[in-house]
Amino acid sequence: MKNLNDIVLNEIYTIADNLIEISFQNNDSATWINILSGSDSDKSFTFIGESNFSLLNGVLGDAIFFFAFSKKVSDDKYYEFADKIYKSFLTYLENIDLENIDTGLLTGLGGVIYSMTILYEITLDSKNLYDLERFLRKVNISKLIVDDTYNSIVRGNAGLVISLCKYHKHCYDKKKNLNLINDCCDKLIALSKSTSNHLFWFSQHHEKPLAGVAHGSSGYALAFHEAYIITKNIVYLEIVKKSILFENTLFDKETNNWVDNRDFVPNEMKGNTVAWSHGAPGIGLVRNKLLKSELYDSEFNKLLLDDMNLSISKTIQYNFDNNKDILIYGNLGNIDLLINTSHHKEIVNQLELLIRKSTKEGWDYGYKLERFYKPGFFNGSSGIGYQLLRFLDSETHSILSFE
Numbered sequence: 001m002k003n004l005n006d007i008v009l010n011e012i013y014t015i016a017d018n019l020i021e022i023s024f025q026n027n028d029s030a031t032w033i034n035i036l037s038g039s040d041s042d043k044s045f046t047f048i049g050e051s052n053f054s055l056l057n058g059v060l061g062d063a064i065f066f067f068a069f070s071k072k073v074s075d076d077k078y079y080e081f082a083d084k085i086y087k088s089f090l091t092y093l094e095n096i097d098l099e100n101i102d103t104g105l106l107t108g109l110g111g112v113i114y115s116m117t118i119l120y121e122i123t124l125d126s127k128n129l130y131d132l133e134r135f136l137r138k139v140n141i142s143k144l145i146v147d148d149t150y151n152s153i154v155r156g157n158a159g160l161v162i163s164l165c166k167y168h169k170h171c172y173d174k175k176k177n178l179n180l181i182n183d184c185c186d187k188l189i190a191l192s193k194s195t196s197n198h199l200f201w202f203s204q205h206h207e208k209p210l211a212g213v214a215h216g217s218s219g220y221a222l223a224f225h226e227a228y229i230i231t232k233n234i235v236y237l238e239i240v241k242k243s244i245l246f247e248n249t250l251f252d253k254e255t256n257n258w259v260d261n262r263d264f265v266p267n268e269m270k271g272n273t274v275a276w277s278h279g280a281p282g283i284g285l286v287r288n289k290l291l292k293s294e295l296y297d298s299e300f301n302k303l304l305l306d307d308m309n310l311s312i313s314k315t316i317q318y319n320f321d322n323n324k325d326i327l328i329y330g331n332l333g334n335i336d337l338l339i340n341t342s343h344h345k346e347i348v349n350q351l352e353l354l355i356r357k358s359t360k361e362g363w364d365y366g367y368k369l370e371r372f373y374k375p376g377f378f379n380g381s382s383g384i385g386y387q388l389l390r391f392l393d394s395e396t397h398s399i400l401s402f403e
Contacts, residue, residue, distance in 0.1 A: 004348060008388050011355055015385040016069055018373035019062070020081055029091065030084035031059055032375040035365070046366075051375055053092040055111040056154075056328070059085050061377020061399075064115060065386045067122045068396055072389060086119070093135050101139075103148045103184075105159030105402070106214075106328075106378060109139065114163035117170060118397060129170055145183050151191060151201050153219035154277075157184040162402050165226040178231065185227050185236065188220065192239075198246035199239055203262075209246070211258035212275075213282035214328070217247035222286050222402070225293070240290065241300055247283070248307065256314045258283055274318040276333035276400055284311025284337045285401045312341060320350045325363045327383040327400065336400040339390055351391060 002010075023030045034051045052058040066082030093112070102108035113132065120128035141160075150156030161184045164177055171177045192199050193209070200209040200217055210216035221243040228236035250259045255271025260278045276282040287308040291301060315334050324330035331354055338347045362370050363381055374380040377399070390396045397403045 004352060005392060007355055008351065008391055011358070012069060012385050012388050012392075015373055015381050015388075016066065016078060018371075019375055019382065022373065022375075023081075025081075025084055028084065029088040030081060031088045032062075034375050034380070035367075036376075036379075053089060053096060053112065054107050055115060056106040056378050057376055059089050059092070059375075060111060060115040061380075061386075062375055062382040063089060064118055064122070064377065064399070065382035065389075067119060068386060068389055071122060072393060072396075090131060093131075098139055101144065102150060102155045103144050103157050103160040104150060104153065104155035105163055106154045108155065108159070109141070109144060110159035110163035112163075113160075113167050114402065117163070117167045118399070120170060121397070132167075133172055141180055142183060145180070145187055148187065150204055151188060151220075152203065152215040153223065154214045157188055158220050158223040160184050161188075161223040162226050165230045166402065168230050181227055181230055182233075185224065185231075185233075188223070189239070192220075194242065197242060198249065199242035200246045206261060206263045208261040208263075210261050210278070211247050211250045211283065212260070212278040213286060214277035216278065217243045217250075218283045218286040221247070222289065225290055225295075226402075228295070229293070237295065241296070244287075244290075244300075244303070244307075248303075251310075256280075256310060256317070273329075274314060274323075274334065275329035276327060276336065277329050280311040280314035280318075281334040281337045282400070284308050284315065285340060285398075287311065288337070288340050289401050308341070312337060312343065316343070316346050320353060321357065323364075324366050325354065325358070325384055326365055326379050327387065328378040330364070332384045332387040333378075333400060335387060336390070336398060339387075339394060340398055340401060347391060351388075 023032050032051045034049065036047055036049050036057045053060060055061050063082055063085040066078050066085060070078035070082055103110055105111050105114055116128050116132040145157055148157045151158060153159040161181055164181045168174060168177050192201055201220060203210050203215050213219045221240045224236040224239040247258065252259050252271045257271045257280050259270045260273035273279040274281060287304045291304040291308060315337050320331050325332050327333035335347060335350055362368055362372055363384055365374050365380065375382060377383040
């Protein structure tokens with residue numbers, strides 16, 4: 001049997017080459033007709049359409065994958081194609097509805113800021129920062145912050161906080177950026193609910209507050225953690241602690257997982273969601289990031305370590321053989337926790353299983369089409385390719401913990 005590194009690299013080449021093959025491109029740009037996902041009151045649905053600008057369904061993540069891969073293999077073919085995707089993305093930016101764009105990291109303004117900053121860090125091309133500054137001058141960010149009703153990382157101000165913090169060391173006007181971070185945090189605090197020891201948020205579409213990264217307490221904790229690093233506002237550290245303490249009231253010892261309180265999840269399944277978006281893998285990623293920062297006291301660090309170990313145990317225990325492969329709620333998202341915590345033996349075991357399965361059946365995006373390579377980062381094969389790249393090179397940014 002071939003060395004696993006060679007098998008993984010070969011699969012990344014296959015993903016990249018197939019995405020190029022099914023793209024619509026000319027001398028200047030490249031994009032795709034895609035199977036897209038959306039939601040209405042948090043009920044998911046799919047439809048056929050052109051890839052958009054977002055990290056969830058769009059070309060931003062595809063560009064990140066191709067630029068990172070071209071850097072890894074030093075092949076101009078992939079760099080030139082990545083540049084075409086980026087030019088398509090700039091065209092999308094020209095047509096975004098600036099009045100109604102949300103602030104989220106996966107679906108809106110936060111994703112634009114975060115992704116263009118990541119592209120700069122991958123390519124070291126200052127044009128990425130110039131293009132971002134030029135775009136942001138057109139956007140009334142303060143109004144978007146005030147108008148936000150989603151709050152969460154995926155679609156709201158928590159996602160914008162993380163992206164502005166990522167952007168901060170590269171931005172031209174640091175004072176303005178700092179004010180925007182604080183404005184986001186003020187709005188989030190105003191909409192929070194609290195007791196003496198706990199702090200939480202209600203989702204727009206669910207009766208109960210949620211656990212997890214996407215719309216839950218871990219996502220808010222991560223946002224205020226990143227905000228503290230930039231602002232040094234000690235209040236934000238207390239919010240992190242209270243958010244985590246509340247989230248742990250949702251831990252179910254019987255299932256060794258944090259309860260999924262989304263309204264449409266049946267009661268008997270509420271402890272069985274194991275995904276980056278909801279459940280142990282994403283929660284463990286956040287605990288790991290907080291722990292590694294060394295910003296917290298010994299008692300809280302012990303809690304973080306205990307939670308992280310529980311999340312790793314649940315993620316390893318989960319059946320990788322009977323799950324989607326995508327990042328947002330699938331195998332290649334779950335495996336990021338194992339990469340970030342250096343569980344190499346388990347990573348090897350799972351990747352061997354997943355690649356063997358994909359060779360026979362194709363990657364599973366929630367539907368199976370034989371040898372089909374779907375564009376898209378959180379919902380498609382460019383995200384799968386990027387995670388495989390992270391296995392080969394752990395210095396590659398962890399997008400799922402928003403490094």
